[in-house]
Every structure is written in structure tokens, then in C-alpha cells.
Amino acid sequence: MARMKFLCDAERCIECQACVTACKNEHEVPWGVNRRRVIVMDDGVPGEKAVSVACMHCTDAPCAAVCPVDCFYTTDDGVVLHDKDLCIGCGYCFYACPFGAPQFPQQTAFGVRGKMDKCTFCAGGPEPAHSEAEQVKYGTNRLAEGKLPLCAEMCATKALIAGDGNVLSDIYRKRLIKRGGRPQTWGWQAAYGQEA
Amino acid sequence: MSTSTRTARERLARRKKSMAWTFCLVLVLSMALPLGAYLVTTPGAVAQPAGERFSEEHATNPRSDTWRHARADGEGFTTASGPYVTNQLISNIGENWRQMRNGPVKAVGSWVMGLSLAAVALFFLVRGRIRLDGGRSGMTVPRWTVFERSVHWFVAISFIILSITGLSLLFGRHVLIPLMGNAGFAGYAQAAMYVHNFLGPAFGVALLVMILMWIRNNIPTGTDLKWFATGGGLIGKGHPSAGKLNGGEKVWYWLGVVIMGSIVVVTGFILDFPNWGQSREIMAWSQVLHAVVAMFWIAFAFGHIYIGTLGTEGAFEGMAKGRVDTNWAKQHHDLWYDELIQQGVKPEPAEEAGATAPSPEPAAGQKPTS
Numbered sequence: 001m002a003r004m005k006f007l008c009d010a011e012r013c014i015e016c017q018a019c020v021t022a023c024k025n026e027h028e029v030p031w032g033v034n035r036r037r038v039i040v041m042d043d044g045v046p047g048e049k050a051v052s053v054a055c056m057h058c059t060d061a062p063c064a065a066v067c068p069v070d071c072f073y074t075t076d077d078g079v080v081l082h083d084k085d086l087c088i089g090c091g092y093c094f095y096a097c098p099f100g101a102p103q104f105p106q107q108t109a110f111g112v113r114g115k116m117d118k119c120t121f122c123a124g125g126p127e128p129a130h131s132e133a134e135q136v137k138y139g140t141n142r143l144a145e146g147k148l149p150l151c152a153e154m155c156a157t158k159a160l161i162a163g164d165g166n167v168l169s170d171i172y173r174k175r176l177i178k179r180g181g182r183p184q185t186w187g188w189q190a191a192y193g194q195e196a
Numbered sequence: 197m198s199t200s201t202r203t204a205r206e207r208l209a210r211r212k213k214s215m216a217w218t219f220c221l222v223l224v225l226s227m228a229l230p231l232g233a234y235l236v237t238t239p240g241a242v243a244q245p246a247g248e249r250f251s252e253e254h255a256t257n258p259r260s261d262t263w264r265h266a267r268a269d270g271e272g273f274t275t276a277s278g279p280y281v282t283n284q285l286i287s288n289i290g291e292n293w294r295q296m297r298n299g300p301v302k303a304v305g306s307w308v309m310g311l312s313l314a315a316v317a318l319f320f321l322v323r324g325r326i327r328l329d330g331g332r333s334g335m336t337v338p339r340w341t342v343f344e345r346s347v348h349w350f351v352a353i354s355f356i357i358l359s360i361t362g363l364s365l366l367f368g369r370h371v372l373i374p375l376m377g378n379a380g381f382a383g384y385a386q387a388a389m390y391v392h393n394f395l396g397p398a399f400g401v402a403l404l405v406m407i408l409m410w411i412r413n414n415i416p417t418g419t420d421l422k423w424f425a426t427g428g429g430l431i432g433k434g435h436p437s438a439g440k441l442n443g444g445e446k447v448w449y450w451l452g453v454v455i456m457g458s459i460v461v462v463t464g465f466i467l468d469f470p471n472w473g474q475s476r477e478i479m480a481w482s483q484v485l486h487a488v489v490a491m492f493w494i495a496f497a498f499g500h501i502y503i504g505t506l507g508t509e510g511a512f513e514g515m516a517k518g519r520v521d522t523n524w525a526k527q528h529h530d531l532w533y534d535e536l537i538q539q540g541v542k543p544e545p546a547e548e549a550g551a552t553a554p555s556p557e558p559a560a561g562q563k564p565t566s
Contacts (some may be wrong), residue, residue: 043272096290
């Protein structure tokens with residue numbers, strides 16, 4: 001089986017937020033919940049790098065390891081999903097995740113957070129594919145239609161690519177060979193010169 | 197013959213000496229030569245001015261700096277907003293916390309609680325119930341007021357509920373999911389979490405009242421040292437003197453209620469109110485501290501509960517009804533009893549006539565049946 005992965009090419013990402021918008025719109029994600037976000041390192045200085053981050057669908061997922069109710073499961077495609085019917089909103093997955101992927105609809109006193117929500121790799125949830133319940137809880141199940149996650153599909157510069165890990169690494173390897181592997185010959189410096 | 201042997205011996209000695217010196221030279225050079233690079237390279241080439249970061253002659257890969265920064269909890273800029281949105285690319289605390297919680301916290305906690313239970317059981321089997329020496333006198337003196345008992349029992353019952361709900365969240369996945377199934381446990385865990393999160397603050401307030409209420413009874417005195425020297429009456433004959441509270445009770449107060457209680461309550465508040473804006477890191481380490489200290493406290497509480505109920509005849513009624521038998525008072529808290537009598541407190545007969553009769557409990561500690 002394929003192992004689904006996201007890959008964000010920091011040399012190509014232009015921080016246009018199309019992936020964020022596509023995700024929010026496709027899955028009707030509520031305010032305050034961000035399944036995907038763009039983080040810019042060294043923002044505003046030469047050499048800044050933007051990276052689009054969401055759930056990385058880890059092999060040995062920390063969220064699944066710390067969940068008190070064991071509501072996470074990994075699909076045959078290597079996508080890490082969770083069951084909102086089991087989730088109790090304890091917030092442990094948010095502490096454990098290195099990427100800050102788990103999100104909660106509210107943040108109030110007495111630890112009331114609501115059910116955790118995160119990127120599903122556009123693969124829905126445990127409910128039957130394309131059912132009303134799945135749509136409401138997890139958003140669209142594009143994978144069941146044979147489509148890839150919308151964020152990657154809509155990326156204008158193809159910085160964000162999604163799919164089988166082997167295919168992604170082939171694509172990325174070809175890009176690196178094309179660039180000659182030296183950061184000085186690509187990206188910011190190539191466009192604006194050495195002494196930018 | 198002798199000269200030739202001598203020269204042969206000398207030759208051998210010389211060879212050994214030269215080998216030893218050669219070995220030393222090799223050692224020194226092998227350490228010194230790599231350091232020679234230090235002299236060749238210009239010092240200060242490491243720190244580059246920002247403008248030269250991408251120049252060809254010091255070709256530092258700008259990417260490596262970026263990713264090193266990202267790997268070390270570096271923060272960036274994000275336009276996304278929301279209570280759980282972070283601008284960190286990679287947060288190291290997550291994996292560290294997971295290793296701690298799923299490893300040492302669970303292991304140490306379960307061992308400490310298990311050993312404490314085993315120790316209490318062993319003590320009961322070996323020593324048995326500590327009886328009243330002269331039986332009951334039938335006369336009682338007041339020990340705890342209604343207010344004190346109310347606070348104690350609110351804290352005690354909350355403690356038990358909080359322990360069960362808290363331990364369910366830590367160990368439920370191993371213990372309860374196999375019994376209840378995933379969906380059943382999730383329903384229970386949801387209720388347990390809400391009970392834990394709403395009862396916790398009330399428990400914290402009651403604990404503070406308890407600390408203030410009993411601090412004057414718990415000032416350590418010289419009497420406590422003598423009490424400890426005899427192991428609370430376990431070593432040697434007779435009972436050590438004690439005031440209203442003995443040394444053991446004062447340790448439970450200071451170490452258990454004050455120190456452990458404060459840590460558990462403060463970390464609990466940090467976890468219970470994510471809307472105060474504390475970071476993931478603070479919350480994760482609070483969880484570790486909360487769980488570890490709480491489990492040590494539970495282990496300590498097993499001892500307290502045993503001594504106050506099964507372990508000592510005549511102790512429980514003090515906290516249940518507020519009055520204790522005079523013989524119990526003389527045996528366990530003689531100084532306090534003398535003080536009461538001096539203050540003019542008159543012992544009164546026990547409410548129920550049945551209380552004077554010897555209690556029909558099985559004599560523990562003789563030979564445990566089954």
C-alpha cells in the first residue's frame with residue numbers, strides 16, 4: 001500500500017495561503033480551527049522561508065501514543081485519523097504533536113475544549129465514506145473519490161505536494177538535481193543577487 | 197658470554213625505551229595535530245556578519261541555519277489565528293513529554309502505589325489492628341468540630357473521586373479499555389474528565405481551608421522527635437506521648453497535605469484553565485508533575501486511610517462522630533487529653549450503649565483466615 005505524505009518545498013512556497021484557504025473552504029472548518037497554516041521562518045529578512053504545515057500523518061504518531069481513549073487509527077494508506085465520537089477533548093494530543101496539528105473548537109475554563117479536529121489528508125473519518133455524519137465531523141472525503149488533498153491540488157507553485165511518499169520523493173529528487181543542490185543557485189539569491 | 201648477554205640485555209632495554217617514547221610521541225601528536233587546524237583557520241570565521249551570509253567564499257548554506265532554528269523550537273510568523281494555533285514549526289516538548297508520560301510516569305506511579313498497598317497489607321498481617329489497651333471506658337471527649345469534620349470529609353471524598361477519575365485517564369487505556377471496550381470507556385472517560393476538571397478547583401479551595409484550619413495543631417515540637425524515636429510506639433514497650441496530633445500525623449499534614457497538595461492543586465489549575473494562555477510546554481510539564489506527585493500522594497494516603505480506619509481501634513469515630521473514647525485519647529494522645537481535662541472538659545458517656553460493649557470484630561493479626 002501507498003504511504004501518504006505531505007511534502008512542502010520551502011524553495012517554492014510563496015506564502016500565498018491558498019492551501020489554508022482551500023482547506024478551510026473545502027471542509028467548512030470553523031473559526032479558530034486551523035487544520036493547515038503557513039509558517040514563515042526569518043520573516044521579513046533575506047532568506048526567509050515559508051513552509052505550509054498540517055498533520056504529518058506520522059508513522060509512530062505521538063498523538064496516538066498519548067491519547068487516553070485510544071481514538072486514533074492509521075488507515076491502509078498510512079493516514080492518521082481519529083474518531084470524534086471517542087475523543088474527550090483532553091488536549092493531550094496538542095501537547096504531544098510536534099507540529100501543532102490538533103485543534104479544538106473552543107478554549108474555556110475547566111479544560112472544556114470540545115472535540116479535537118485536525119487535517120484528515122482529505123480522507124474523512126471512521127463513518128461511511130461520503131455520509132452526512134462524515135461530512136459534518138471530518139469534512140470531505142476526497143481520497144475515497146480517488147483525489148488527493150485539496151491544499152496540495154490547489155498549490156500554485158506546487159510547493160506543497162501530497163500523495164504516495166515514494167512518488168513525492170522522486171519528484172523532489174528531480175527538483176534537487178535540477179537546482180544543482182546548492183541553495184545559492186536557486187530561490188531568493190538567484191532572483192535578487194548575492195548581496196540582497 | 198657475560199658481556200654479550202649484558203649487551204643483549206642493554207639492547208632489549210634500549211629497544212623497550214625507544215618503543216615507549218615512540219608510543220608517547222604518537223599519542224601526543226595524534227592529539228596535537230588535529231588542533232593544528234585551529235591555528236590555520238582564522239578565528240572568528242564562525243560568526244559572520246548578516247550581509248555576508250550568502251557570499252560565496254564562506255558558503256554557509258542559509259537553509260541549514262533556517263532548519264536548525266526550526267528544529268530548536270524556533271518560532272516563525274503565521275497569519276493563522278486561533279486559541280490552539282502556534283507559530284512553531286517543530287515543538288520538541290511533544291515527544292519528550294510523550295516519552296515521560298508513557299514511560300517513567302506510568303511505571304514509577306504504578307509501582308509506588310502498588311508497593312504502598314503491599315506495605316499496608318503486610319503491616320496489617322504482621323502487626324494486626326492496634327487495639328485499645330484497656331478496652332473502651334464508655335466515656336468520650338470531643339476531638340473534631342463539625343466544621344473540621346465537614347472540611348475533612350469533603351476533601352477526603354473529593355480526593356477519592358479525583359484519584360479514581362485521574363488514574364482512569366492515565367491507566368484506563370491499559371486497564372479499562374479491555375474491559376469496557378473503546379466506546380464504553382470513551383463515554384466513561386468523558387464523564388470522568390469533566391468530574392475531575394470541575395471538582396478539582398473545589399478540592400483546591402477546601403484543601404486551602406484545611407491547611408489554614410489545622411496549621412496551629414501541626415507545629416512540630418520536641419515531643420514529635422521522641423515519638424519518631426520510638427517509631428510511633430512500634431518499637432519497644434508502651435506508647436510515646438503525643439499532643440493533639442502525633443509526629444506521623446504532622447508528617448502527613450506537612451508533606452502530604454501542604455507540599456504534595458499544593459503542587460497537585462497548582463499544576464491542576466494550570467491544566468484546567470487553558471484559557472490563561474500558558475504554553476504547551478508549561479502544560480505538558482505540569483501534567484507530568486501533577487501525575488507523579490498525585491500518585492505519590494495517593495500512595496501516602498493509603499497509609500493514612502489504613503491507620504484511621506482498620507489499623508487503629510477507636511480512631512475512626514473521632515472523625516466520624518467527633519468524639520473519641522477516653523482510653524483511646526490516653527493511649528494515643530495523652531498530652532492532649534491531660535490538656536483537655538485541665539481546661540475543664542468533662543468526659544461524657546458515649547451516645548449508644550452498644551459502644552461500651554466490646555466490638556464484635558474479628559481479632560485481626562492473629563492468624564489471617566483465607
